[in-house]
Amino acid sequence: MKIKTRYIDEMKFEIINDKTTMIIDAKEMSPVEVFTGAMISCSGVDIVHLATKQGYEIKKCEIEADIIKKESYPQTFKEVTFIYDIESNADDVVAKRWVLSSLETYCSTINNIRNTAKIYYTIKHNSNVIAYKEAILSGNSTGGHQLENFDDDLEGMGCACCNH
Secondary structure, eight states, rough: OEEEEEETTTTTTEOOOSSOEEETTTTTSOOHHHHHHHHHHHHHHHHHHHHTTOOOOOOEEEEEEEEEOOSSSSSOOOEEEEEEEEEEESSSHHHHHHHHHHIIIIOHHHHTTTTTEEEEEEEEEEEEEOOOEEEEOOOOOSSOOOSGGGGTTTTTTGGGOOOO
């Protein structure tokens, strides 16, 4: 992966990859907000992909992130709570597995903050709260379940915490 950025003017930057370009106006949305949007979008992609791969339909997938940053510099993320609101034709256990598979295995942006931030999640599935501010393992995450690639997990149920 190769990404390039170019300053345009007035705190606007162009981000370029080999497929497209995108403008970030730091006066409208800071790079940290863009990173946060990338984290929750990454998780959303995981959830939709897992559901579709397993033959389920996602009718709604909205994700919100509440972040507490350290007061001193660098102001890294201290605590992040992800709030998922999903509607699907799956049962609650399967929906929770999608979220945990994303948080604990697949989402590389979220996994980049696991060593420095406490991570919590809340899941609302089909209008029912099925998890409320539960924690995932933070800190050194190198001992977790790792796959060579996304398609190696044929059932999409790779997270160890769901298999009890």
